[in-house]
């Protein structure tokens with residue numbers, strides 16, 4: 001077993017003893033999440049701040065996957081993303097940033113999985129947290145979906161959220177964690193019942209090279225912490 005997997009497994013079992021709220025049993029009776037309504041969404045550091053949430057957090061999880069880009073002959077433009085989503089709710093919020101760093105190094109070292117969703121669902125991060133669902137794009141609209149196969153609300157067709165970015169809802173990733181990390185984002189619900197607001201914070205990786213030639217597509221591995229607030233489907 002890799003050191004990083006031991007690290008994540010040990011960390012998560014240790015931190016599960018520090019849980020603030022009592023675990024809540026889910027419908028299928030097999031998997032548990034913890035109450036994150038008192039968590040503090042990471043909004044950045046002044047002067048770069050995301051908008052304050054208007055609702056309490058309902059889910060917090062790690063996304064592990066790729067940001068996709070297409071070359072137009074000279075530069076890359078964004079072309080969707082795909083990630084697997086792993087629950088963080090039973091981990092103390094002070095650990096999210098270091099877990100994101102560790103998860104990217106483990107995901108970067110993985111060469112055998114075709115995408116982050118398979119990696120996450122197949123236990124690539126040890127027993128960090130349960131698999132919740134998948135992040136992907138429908139056209140150019142991002143979607144976080146817990147109704148997918150293996151997802152925590154598998155089969156519940158409303159258990160997703162699609163988001164759009166209001167104005168001024170993106171800040172550069174803080175540089176204390178290095179460069180090459182995609183922006184932090186704030187999005188508002190467009191469709192679905194899983195959330196009213198979506199935050200992407202604590203990003204690791206995911207930025208495309210500055211220039212390119214030809215018309216190829218690339219996938220750049222990334223990890224981020226996502227927070228959902230509000231919504232009518234709760235854990």
Ligand SMILES: *[C@@H]1O[C@H](CO)[C@@H](O)[C@H](O)[C@H]1NC(C)=O
Pocket residue numbers: 072073074075
């Ligand atoms: C490619 O995209 C960049 C940035 O949007 C733009 O400046 C450039 O003109 C585009 N190149 C072509 C060949 O379309």
Ligand SMILES: *[C@@H]1O[C@H](CO)[C@@H](O)[C@H](O)[C@H]1NC(C)=O
Pocket residue numbers: 112
């Ligand atoms: C890589 O994936 C293949 C096919 O899923 C599997 O048979 C093989 O054991 C994997 N190798 C490693 C090192 O995980």
Ligand SMILES: *[C@@H]1O[C@H](CO)[C@@H](O)[C@H](O)[C@H]1NC(C)=O
Pocket residue numbers: 065066067068079080081082114115116137219
């Ligand atoms: C993005 O990349 C993933 C691999 O990580 C791939 O499975 C997916 O189809 C790609 N999505 C788009 C819109 O290109």
